[in-house]
Amino acid sequence: MPVDAHALLAGLGLGLSLIVAIGAQNAFVLRQGLRGEHVGAVVAVCAASDVVLITAGVAGVGALVQQAEWAxxxxxxxxxxxLLGYAAHALRRAVRLADAALDARTAPERGTLAGALTTALALTWLNPHVYLDTVVLLGSIAGTHGDDRWSFAVGAVAASAAWFLALGFGARLLRPLFARPGAWRVLDALIAVVMTALALSLLTGLGG
Known part of the structure:
Protein backbone atom coordinates (compact mmCIF):
# COMPACT_ATOMS: atom_id res chain seq x y z
CA MET A 1 0.00 0.00 0.00
CA PRO A 2 1.48 3.39 -0.98
CA VAL A 3 2.16 5.87 1.82
CA ASP A 4 -0.18 8.84 1.91
CA ALA A 5 1.87 11.97 2.67
CA HIS A 6 -1.04 13.86 4.25
CA ALA A 7 -1.88 11.05 6.65
CA LEU A 8 1.79 10.47 7.44
CA LEU A 9 2.35 14.15 8.32
CA ALA A 10 -0.82 14.16 10.40
CA GLY A 11 0.44 11.18 12.37
CA LEU A 12 3.87 12.77 12.75
CA GLY A 13 2.42 16.03 14.03
CA LEU A 14 -0.03 14.48 16.47
CA GLY A 15 2.56 11.98 17.65
CA LEU A 16 5.02 14.75 18.49
CA SER A 17 2.37 16.87 20.18
CA LEU A 18 1.50 13.97 22.50
CA ILE A 19 4.98 12.72 23.30
CA VAL A 20 6.90 16.01 23.66
CA ALA A 21 5.75 16.74 27.18
CA ILE A 22 7.13 16.40 30.69
CA GLY A 23 6.21 12.92 31.85
CA ALA A 24 7.50 9.92 33.72
CA GLN A 25 8.92 8.20 30.65
CA ASN A 26 10.59 11.30 29.23
CA ALA A 27 12.09 12.23 32.61
CA PHE A 28 13.66 8.79 32.89
CA VAL A 29 15.06 8.83 29.35
CA LEU A 30 16.51 12.29 29.97
CA ARG A 31 18.21 11.18 33.17
CA GLN A 32 19.67 8.10 31.49
CA GLY A 33 20.97 10.28 28.68
CA LEU A 34 22.60 12.70 31.11
CA ARG A 35 24.20 9.82 32.99
CA GLY A 36 25.18 8.06 29.76
CA GLU A 37 23.75 4.79 31.10
CA HIS A 38 22.31 2.18 28.73
CA VAL A 39 20.88 4.96 26.56
CA GLY A 40 20.53 2.91 23.39
CA ALA A 41 18.73 0.08 25.16
CA VAL A 42 16.35 2.42 26.98
CA VAL A 43 15.56 4.36 23.81
CA ALA A 44 14.96 1.11 21.92
CA VAL A 45 12.57 -0.18 24.59
CA CYS A 46 10.56 3.06 24.68
CA ALA A 47 10.37 3.34 20.89
CA ALA A 48 9.51 -0.35 20.43
CA SER A 49 6.78 -0.08 23.07
CA ASP A 50 5.24 2.82 21.18
CA VAL A 51 5.33 0.79 17.96
CA VAL A 52 3.32 -1.97 19.65
CA LEU A 53 0.86 0.44 21.28
CA ILE A 54 0.31 2.59 18.19
CA THR A 55 -0.12 -0.47 15.98
CA ALA A 56 -2.66 -1.88 18.44
CA GLY A 57 -4.57 1.39 18.47
CA VAL A 58 -4.69 1.66 14.69
CA ALA A 59 -5.77 -1.99 14.47
CA GLY A 60 -8.81 -1.19 16.61
CA VAL A 61 -7.80 -2.28 20.10
CA GLY A 62 -8.58 1.20 21.42
CA ALA A 63 -12.31 0.55 21.24
CA LEU A 64 -11.93 -2.61 23.33
CA VAL A 65 -9.79 -0.81 25.92
CA GLN A 66 -12.44 1.86 26.40
CA GLN A 67 -15.01 -0.84 27.23
CA ALA A 68 -12.82 -2.63 29.81
CA GLU A 69 -13.35 -0.18 32.68
CA TRP A 70 -12.16 -2.64 35.35
CA ALA A 71 -8.85 -3.07 33.54
CA LEU A 83 5.01 6.36 40.17
CA LEU A 84 4.83 7.24 43.87
CA GLY A 85 7.59 4.76 44.59
CA TYR A 86 9.76 6.22 41.84
CA ALA A 87 9.01 9.74 43.11
CA ALA A 88 10.22 8.76 46.58
CA HIS A 89 13.39 7.32 45.06
CA ALA A 90 14.04 10.51 43.09
CA LEU A 91 13.41 12.66 46.16
CA ARG A 92 15.88 10.60 48.15
CA ARG A 93 18.48 11.22 45.43
CA ALA A 94 17.72 14.94 45.48
CA VAL A 95 18.50 15.31 49.18
CA ARG A 96 21.77 13.40 48.96
CA LEU A 97 24.47 15.70 47.64
CA ALA A 98 26.87 12.83 46.97
CA ASP A 99 24.30 11.26 44.67
CA ALA A 100 23.83 14.43 42.66
CA ALA A 101 27.16 15.09 40.98
CA LEU A 102 28.10 13.93 37.50
CA ASP A 103 31.78 13.90 38.40
CA ALA A 104 33.12 10.33 38.36
CA ARG A 105 34.51 10.67 41.88
CA THR A 106 31.15 11.45 43.45
CA ALA A 107 28.55 10.12 41.00
CA PRO A 108 26.48 7.10 42.09
CA GLU A 109 27.34 3.65 40.85
CA ARG A 110 26.35 2.83 37.31
CA GLY A 111 22.92 1.22 37.22
CA THR A 112 22.46 -2.22 35.76
CA LEU A 113 21.05 -2.82 32.30
CA ALA A 114 18.31 -5.01 33.74
CA GLY A 115 17.32 -2.29 36.19
CA ALA A 116 17.20 0.37 33.48
CA LEU A 117 15.11 -1.79 31.15
CA THR A 118 12.74 -2.81 33.93
CA THR A 119 12.17 0.82 34.89
CA ALA A 120 11.66 1.87 31.26
CA LEU A 121 9.13 -0.91 30.72
CA ALA A 122 7.29 -0.12 33.95
CA LEU A 123 7.13 3.62 33.25
CA THR A 124 5.68 2.81 29.83
CA TRP A 125 3.31 -0.09 30.42
CA LEU A 126 2.07 0.84 33.91
CA ASN A 127 1.09 4.35 32.86
CA PRO A 128 -2.57 4.58 31.75
CA HIS A 129 -1.87 7.91 30.04
CA VAL A 130 0.28 6.02 27.53
CA TYR A 131 -2.68 3.81 26.59
CA LEU A 132 -5.04 6.77 26.33
CA ASP A 133 -2.62 8.71 24.11
CA THR A 134 -1.40 5.93 21.83
CA VAL A 135 -4.02 3.18 21.76
CA VAL A 136 -7.19 5.22 22.23
CA LEU A 137 -6.51 8.73 20.91
CA LEU A 138 -4.06 7.98 18.11
CA GLY A 139 -6.04 4.88 17.16
CA SER A 140 -9.30 6.83 16.98
CA ILE A 141 -7.85 9.64 14.89
CA ALA A 142 -6.06 7.17 12.62
CA GLY A 143 -9.45 5.63 11.89
CA THR A 144 -10.63 8.90 10.38
CA HIS A 145 -8.06 8.45 7.61
CA GLY A 146 -9.71 5.28 6.35
CA ASP A 147 -7.43 3.16 4.21
CA ASP A 148 -4.58 5.60 4.86
CA ARG A 149 -4.63 4.96 8.61
CA TRP A 150 -1.43 2.94 8.40
CA SER A 151 0.34 5.89 6.81
CA PHE A 152 -0.84 7.85 9.85
CA ALA A 153 0.60 5.10 12.06
CA VAL A 154 3.97 5.32 10.27
CA GLY A 155 4.09 9.04 10.96
CA ALA A 156 3.23 8.56 14.65
CA VAL A 157 5.87 5.82 15.04
CA ALA A 158 8.47 8.01 13.31
CA ALA A 159 7.66 10.86 15.71
CA SER A 160 8.14 8.58 18.70
CA ALA A 161 11.45 7.16 17.47
CA ALA A 162 12.82 10.59 16.56
CA TRP A 163 11.86 12.06 19.94
CA PHE A 164 13.40 9.31 22.05
CA LEU A 165 16.58 9.34 19.99
CA ALA A 166 16.89 13.11 20.34
CA LEU A 167 16.08 13.07 24.06
CA GLY A 168 18.32 10.16 24.97
CA PHE A 169 21.37 10.95 22.87
CA GLY A 170 20.93 14.73 22.83
CA ALA A 171 20.97 14.93 26.61
CA ARG A 172 24.77 14.78 26.52
CA LEU A 173 24.75 18.41 25.34
CA LEU A 174 23.50 19.37 28.79
CA ARG A 175 26.22 17.51 30.66
CA PRO A 176 28.34 20.65 31.32
CA LEU A 177 25.39 22.07 33.24
CA PHE A 178 24.95 18.85 35.19
CA ALA A 179 28.60 18.76 36.19
CA ARG A 180 27.35 20.76 39.18
CA PRO A 181 25.74 18.78 42.02
CA GLY A 182 23.01 21.41 42.42
CA ALA A 183 21.72 20.81 38.89
CA TRP A 184 21.22 17.10 39.63
CA ARG A 185 19.40 17.92 42.83
CA VAL A 186 17.03 20.24 40.97
CA LEU A 187 16.42 17.64 38.23
CA ASP A 188 15.67 14.86 40.70
CA ALA A 189 13.39 17.17 42.70
CA LEU A 190 11.48 18.06 39.53
CA ILE A 191 11.23 14.38 38.60
CA ALA A 192 9.80 13.64 42.05
CA VAL A 193 7.20 16.39 41.62
CA VAL A 194 6.23 15.22 38.13
CA MET A 195 5.90 11.59 39.21
CA THR A 196 3.79 12.54 42.24
CA ALA A 197 1.54 14.79 40.17
CA LEU A 198 1.00 12.04 37.60
CA ALA A 199 0.23 9.50 40.31
CA LEU A 200 -2.32 11.81 41.94
CA SER A 201 -3.94 12.52 38.57
CA LEU A 202 -4.36 8.76 38.06
CA LEU A 203 -5.93 8.28 41.48
CA THR A 204 -8.26 11.28 41.26
CA GLY A 205 -9.43 10.02 37.87
CA LEU A 206 -10.76 6.82 39.40
CA GLY A 207 -14.00 8.48 40.34
CA GLY A 208 -14.50 10.05 36.92
Missing part, protein backbone atom coordinates in the same frame (compact mmCIF):
# COMPACT_ATOMS: atom_id res chain seq x y z
CA UNK A 72 -8.31 0.68 33.44
CA UNK A 73 -8.95 0.90 37.18
CA UNK A 74 -6.37 -1.81 37.88
CA UNK A 75 -3.80 -0.13 35.65
CA UNK A 76 -4.47 3.27 37.22
CA UNK A 77 -3.92 1.99 40.76
CA UNK A 78 -0.86 -0.04 39.84
CA UNK A 79 0.60 2.81 37.82
CA UNK A 80 0.02 5.32 40.62
CA UNK A 81 1.73 3.06 43.15
CA UNK A 82 4.76 2.63 40.92
Missing amino acids: LVVVRVGGAAF
Whole structure:
Protein backbone atom coordinates (compact mmCIF):
# COMPACT_ATOMS: atom_id res chain seq x y z
CA MET A 1 0.00 0.00 0.00
CA PRO A 2 1.48 3.39 -0.98
CA VAL A 3 2.16 5.87 1.82
CA ASP A 4 -0.18 8.84 1.91
CA ALA A 5 1.87 11.97 2.67
CA HIS A 6 -1.04 13.86 4.25
CA ALA A 7 -1.88 11.05 6.65
CA LEU A 8 1.79 10.47 7.44
CA LEU A 9 2.35 14.15 8.32
CA ALA A 10 -0.82 14.16 10.40
CA GLY A 11 0.44 11.18 12.37
CA LEU A 12 3.87 12.77 12.75
CA GLY A 13 2.42 16.03 14.03
CA LEU A 14 -0.03 14.48 16.47
CA GLY A 15 2.56 11.98 17.65
CA LEU A 16 5.02 14.75 18.49
CA SER A 17 2.37 16.87 20.18
CA LEU A 18 1.50 13.97 22.50
CA ILE A 19 4.98 12.72 23.30
CA VAL A 20 6.90 16.01 23.66
CA ALA A 21 5.75 16.74 27.18
CA ILE A 22 7.13 16.40 30.69
CA GLY A 23 6.21 12.92 31.85
CA ALA A 24 7.50 9.92 33.72
CA GLN A 25 8.92 8.20 30.65
CA ASN A 26 10.59 11.30 29.23
CA ALA A 27 12.09 12.23 32.61
CA PHE A 28 13.66 8.79 32.89
CA VAL A 29 15.06 8.83 29.35
CA LEU A 30 16.51 12.29 29.97
CA ARG A 31 18.21 11.18 33.17
CA GLN A 32 19.67 8.10 31.49
CA GLY A 33 20.97 10.28 28.68
CA LEU A 34 22.60 12.70 31.11
CA ARG A 35 24.20 9.82 32.99
CA GLY A 36 25.18 8.06 29.76
CA GLU A 37 23.75 4.79 31.10
CA HIS A 38 22.31 2.18 28.73
CA VAL A 39 20.88 4.96 26.56
CA GLY A 40 20.53 2.91 23.39
CA ALA A 41 18.73 0.08 25.16
CA VAL A 42 16.35 2.42 26.98
CA VAL A 43 15.56 4.36 23.81
CA ALA A 44 14.96 1.11 21.92
CA VAL A 45 12.57 -0.18 24.59
CA CYS A 46 10.56 3.06 24.68
CA ALA A 47 10.37 3.34 20.89
CA ALA A 48 9.51 -0.35 20.43
CA SER A 49 6.78 -0.08 23.07
CA ASP A 50 5.24 2.82 21.18
CA VAL A 51 5.33 0.79 17.96
CA VAL A 52 3.32 -1.97 19.65
CA LEU A 53 0.86 0.44 21.28
CA ILE A 54 0.31 2.59 18.19
CA THR A 55 -0.12 -0.47 15.98
CA ALA A 56 -2.66 -1.88 18.44
CA GLY A 57 -4.57 1.39 18.47
CA VAL A 58 -4.69 1.66 14.69
CA ALA A 59 -5.77 -1.99 14.47
CA GLY A 60 -8.81 -1.19 16.61
CA VAL A 61 -7.80 -2.28 20.10
CA GLY A 62 -8.58 1.20 21.42
CA ALA A 63 -12.31 0.55 21.24
CA LEU A 64 -11.93 -2.61 23.33
CA VAL A 65 -9.79 -0.81 25.92
CA GLN A 66 -12.44 1.86 26.40
CA GLN A 67 -15.01 -0.84 27.23
CA ALA A 68 -12.82 -2.63 29.81
CA GLU A 69 -13.35 -0.18 32.68
CA TRP A 70 -12.16 -2.64 35.35
CA ALA A 71 -8.85 -3.07 33.54
CA LEU A 72 -8.31 0.68 33.44
CA VAL A 73 -8.95 0.90 37.18
CA VAL A 74 -6.37 -1.81 37.88
CA VAL A 75 -3.80 -0.13 35.65
CA ARG A 76 -4.47 3.27 37.22
CA VAL A 77 -3.92 1.99 40.76
CA GLY A 78 -0.86 -0.04 39.84
CA GLY A 79 0.60 2.81 37.82
CA ALA A 80 0.02 5.32 40.62
CA ALA A 81 1.73 3.06 43.15
CA PHE A 82 4.76 2.63 40.92
CA LEU A 83 5.01 6.36 40.17
CA LEU A 84 4.83 7.24 43.87
CA GLY A 85 7.59 4.76 44.59
CA TYR A 86 9.76 6.22 41.84
CA ALA A 87 9.01 9.74 43.11
CA ALA A 88 10.22 8.76 46.58
CA HIS A 89 13.39 7.32 45.06
CA ALA A 90 14.04 10.51 43.09
CA LEU A 91 13.41 12.66 46.16
CA ARG A 92 15.88 10.60 48.15
CA ARG A 93 18.48 11.22 45.43
CA ALA A 94 17.72 14.94 45.48
CA VAL A 95 18.50 15.31 49.18
CA ARG A 96 21.77 13.40 48.96
CA LEU A 97 24.47 15.70 47.64
CA ALA A 98 26.87 12.83 46.97
CA ASP A 99 24.30 11.26 44.67
CA ALA A 100 23.83 14.43 42.66
CA ALA A 101 27.16 15.09 40.98
CA LEU A 102 28.10 13.93 37.50
CA ASP A 103 31.78 13.90 38.40
CA ALA A 104 33.12 10.33 38.36
CA ARG A 105 34.51 10.67 41.88
CA THR A 106 31.15 11.45 43.45
CA ALA A 107 28.55 10.12 41.00
CA PRO A 108 26.48 7.10 42.09
CA GLU A 109 27.34 3.65 40.85
CA ARG A 110 26.35 2.83 37.31
CA GLY A 111 22.92 1.22 37.22
CA THR A 112 22.46 -2.22 35.76
CA LEU A 113 21.05 -2.82 32.30
CA ALA A 114 18.31 -5.01 33.74
CA GLY A 115 17.32 -2.29 36.19
CA ALA A 116 17.20 0.37 33.48
CA LEU A 117 15.11 -1.79 31.15
CA THR A 118 12.74 -2.81 33.93
CA THR A 119 12.17 0.82 34.89
CA ALA A 120 11.66 1.87 31.26
CA LEU A 121 9.13 -0.91 30.72
CA ALA A 122 7.29 -0.12 33.95
CA LEU A 123 7.13 3.62 33.25
CA THR A 124 5.68 2.81 29.83
CA TRP A 125 3.31 -0.09 30.42
CA LEU A 126 2.07 0.84 33.91
CA ASN A 127 1.09 4.35 32.86
CA PRO A 128 -2.57 4.58 31.75
CA HIS A 129 -1.87 7.91 30.04
CA VAL A 130 0.28 6.02 27.53
CA TYR A 131 -2.68 3.81 26.59
CA LEU A 132 -5.04 6.77 26.33
CA ASP A 133 -2.62 8.71 24.11
CA THR A 134 -1.40 5.93 21.83
CA VAL A 135 -4.02 3.18 21.76
CA VAL A 136 -7.19 5.22 22.23
CA LEU A 137 -6.51 8.73 20.91
CA LEU A 138 -4.06 7.98 18.11
CA GLY A 139 -6.04 4.88 17.16
CA SER A 140 -9.30 6.83 16.98
CA ILE A 141 -7.85 9.64 14.89
CA ALA A 142 -6.06 7.17 12.62
CA GLY A 143 -9.45 5.63 11.89
CA THR A 144 -10.63 8.90 10.38
CA HIS A 145 -8.06 8.45 7.61
CA GLY A 146 -9.71 5.28 6.35
CA ASP A 147 -7.43 3.16 4.21
CA ASP A 148 -4.58 5.60 4.86
CA ARG A 149 -4.63 4.96 8.61
CA TRP A 150 -1.43 2.94 8.40
CA SER A 151 0.34 5.89 6.81
CA PHE A 152 -0.84 7.85 9.85
CA ALA A 153 0.60 5.10 12.06
CA VAL A 154 3.97 5.32 10.27
CA GLY A 155 4.09 9.04 10.96
CA ALA A 156 3.23 8.56 14.65
CA VAL A 157 5.87 5.82 15.04
CA ALA A 158 8.47 8.01 13.31
CA ALA A 159 7.66 10.86 15.71
CA SER A 160 8.14 8.58 18.70
CA ALA A 161 11.45 7.16 17.47
CA ALA A 162 12.82 10.59 16.56
CA TRP A 163 11.86 12.06 19.94
CA PHE A 164 13.40 9.31 22.05
CA LEU A 165 16.58 9.34 19.99
CA ALA A 166 16.89 13.11 20.34
CA LEU A 167 16.08 13.07 24.06
CA GLY A 168 18.32 10.16 24.97
CA PHE A 169 21.37 10.95 22.87
CA GLY A 170 20.93 14.73 22.83
CA ALA A 171 20.97 14.93 26.61
CA ARG A 172 24.77 14.78 26.52
CA LEU A 173 24.75 18.41 25.34
CA LEU A 174 23.50 19.37 28.79
CA ARG A 175 26.22 17.51 30.66
CA PRO A 176 28.34 20.65 31.32
CA LEU A 177 25.39 22.07 33.24
CA PHE A 178 24.95 18.85 35.19
CA ALA A 179 28.60 18.76 36.19
CA ARG A 180 27.35 20.76 39.18
CA PRO A 181 25.74 18.78 42.02
CA GLY A 182 23.01 21.41 42.42
CA ALA A 183 21.72 20.81 38.89
CA TRP A 184 21.22 17.10 39.63
CA ARG A 185 19.40 17.92 42.83
CA VAL A 186 17.03 20.24 40.97
CA LEU A 187 16.42 17.64 38.23
CA ASP A 188 15.67 14.86 40.70
CA ALA A 189 13.39 17.17 42.70
CA LEU A 190 11.48 18.06 39.53
CA ILE A 191 11.23 14.38 38.60
CA ALA A 192 9.80 13.64 42.05
CA VAL A 193 7.20 16.39 41.62
CA VAL A 194 6.23 15.22 38.13
CA MET A 195 5.90 11.59 39.21
CA THR A 196 3.79 12.54 42.24
CA ALA A 197 1.54 14.79 40.17
CA LEU A 198 1.00 12.04 37.60
CA ALA A 199 0.23 9.50 40.31
CA LEU A 200 -2.32 11.81 41.94
CA SER A 201 -3.94 12.52 38.57
CA LEU A 202 -4.36 8.76 38.06
CA LEU A 203 -5.93 8.28 41.48
CA THR A 204 -8.26 11.28 41.26
CA GLY A 205 -9.43 10.02 37.87
CA LEU A 206 -10.76 6.82 39.40
CA GLY A 207 -14.00 8.48 40.34
CA GLY A 208 -14.50 10.05 36.92
